[in-house]
Amino acid sequence: MPPHQLGRPTLASIAAAAGVSLPTVSKVVNGKADVAPTTRAHVQQLLDQHNYVPVTRRPAEDLLVDVVFTALDSPWAVEILRGVTESGLEVVVSSQSRTSDVDWVQALVAGGRRGALVVTSRLTAADQRRLGRSRLPVVVIDPVDMPGQDVPSVGATNWAGGLAATEHLVELGHRRIAVVGGPQAYLCSRARIDGYRAALERAGIAVDPALVVHGTFRHQGGYDQAQSLLALPDPPTAIFAGSDEQAFGVMEAARQAGLSVPDDLSVVGFDDLPMARWSSPPLTTVCQPLADMGRMAGRMLHDLIDGRVLGSQRMELATHLVTRASTAPPRR
Amino acid sequence: MPPHQLGRPTLASIAAAAGVSLPTVSKVVNGKADVAPTTRAHVQQLLDQHNYVPVTRRPAEDLLVDVVFTALDSPWAVEILRGVTESGLEVVVSSQSRTSDVDWVQALVAGGRRGALVVTSRLTAADQRRLGRSRLPVVVIDPVDMPGQDVPSVGATNWAGGLAATEHLVELGHRRIAVVGGPQAYLCSRARIDGYRAALERAGIAVDPALVVHGTFRHQGGYDQAQSLLALPDPPTAIFAGSDEQAFGVMEAARQAGLSVPDDLSVVGFDDLPMARWSSPPLTTVCQPLADMGRMAGRMLHDLIDGRVLGSQRMELATHLVTRASTAPPRR
DNA sequence: CTGAAAGCGCTTACAG
DNA sequence: CTGAAAGCGCTTACAG
Known part of the structure; x- marks a missing residue:
């Protein structure tokens, strides 16, 4: 003692x-x-x-920054993290619960953080006021809803991705194409569905409201909605699943219905997580450059910390279709 | 300006x-x-x-700790991270490159870190010496090789997991059971393969050296080795894949060979990553409690930081088999 | 190798 | 509200 x-x-x-x-x-x-x-x-x-700990420390030469996730439960998170760590910031992992803390911003300052990155999450008006007062810069990645004009954010070209996914199916010859979106409130989900609509319209195919449904972006959502869609009198021959995880749910529903992918049903995902390569068959999907988005957000935050002015408050990185083996022309 | x-x-x-x-x-x-x-x-x-930044800061009340990954490229990483963040530590994500830095340990101290968690990685003797000198506590998660007696570490019961996976296949009636291990040098892989051997011996089945092969723990490794195994004159009816990612590679090789899982080939993984639930069919696998391992390692590190003595330098958390749909009795 | 002395960056009563 | 003054925890030449 x-x-x-x-x-x-x-x-x-x-x-x-x-x-x-x-x-x-x-x-x-x-x-x-x-x-x-x-x-x-x-x-x-x-x-x-x-148990001596010095009461004063050299100023951190490293740029310590919090990155806040809603929940650390998706393979998504690693991709973004990887990008952020490559931007030269030192990243502290944090989860939503922390921001709901009354003095979240004060805790950031006290902890020597130089800024924060908020992933797929809302910043309340109160948060924004406190952040403004503390002069702590924040960048939002893939914001759930449209962030205020003055909140810098990074996203992907969701509309273009939805368009590319659906055009790919149209070109293969599909006419009955369904889409399973994410939660209705999500901005990114709405953009993807609008891209889907645009592709159908361009191809002269009427949008059948029965084929436009909403999931959760999670596996179960894809599974449930695909079961309903496949039970329709005139079921789709292709499903654009809105997210990779949801696409796996769709594939499982197909398997259980005795349908083969891609022969009986084509499936397209969205994200291009590493595991999109690992499903059987490997998943055709829209690549969302998550690591690049993390890197970009990190770079923007870095600029703000150094007092530089941002070229643009909102950056959207390009998506592109990756064709693998889960899509094929429809039977007959 | x-x-x-x-x-x-x-x-x-x-x-x-x-x-x-x-x-x-x-x-x-x-x-x-x-x-x-x-x-x-x-x-x-x-x-x-x-751009004023105070040169002295209040001592961090939060326990800032680095967690070092070999590479932030596996879904593995999130699971462990989640556990660690739940242990009450503030976690800075770091990757291998940092430890190879000459004065890694000094950088830790300068950055106000109170300790470090090293995941699936080696600590060189030099690292250990420097850590000792700086009094910075370190805990290793799933060490690649046997860490020194005095390095606290957390792992899983790999041998028992290999045993359970193989016994499950034996009970289903399989006799030709192959195993695809990870890299030969990995301690955890060797333990899993030894568990496999023990199960076969207990069942009175001779171990066929042709059915014991080594992959990389990655998808490609499983794919390549499964292709070779399935091309054997007397191919296995079941494969214990050593990791989930590798199991997905095995499933893809089966699909391409026109084999149905589980009717023509049973597959067992190891890890129980979230996506083990998402494959078609869902994967039977050995659950390795990654988040719990992270949480336990965090708690041990916390104890060391507070100057408490560890009950044990080495903790192994229990694995258990999760039976899903990728395993079935062999044909005929 | 050791430590007296000067000094640095900051904080905190407290007098006005 | 403001700031002169005392003081705190620490670091850094430098003399021995």
């Missing part, structure tokens, strides 16, 4: 306990060379015993 | 520029109440302009 000691230990108190001068303790703490081995060992022991 | 200024700004230099006293600037920086709004605004503007 450490000897009785009021308050946290200081260099002075350790020096007194060790019977050496304060500068000597400072040298041990900082790993300077000019200390006798025995002295160093003795002082170090006292430091450990008292 | 900020006026010419040598060195980083200090409270004093800002005070001079703003024409107020140093204490007033201090109050603005710390958000104290007793400053006139106009004064505050004026000072704040100067602080922004000069």
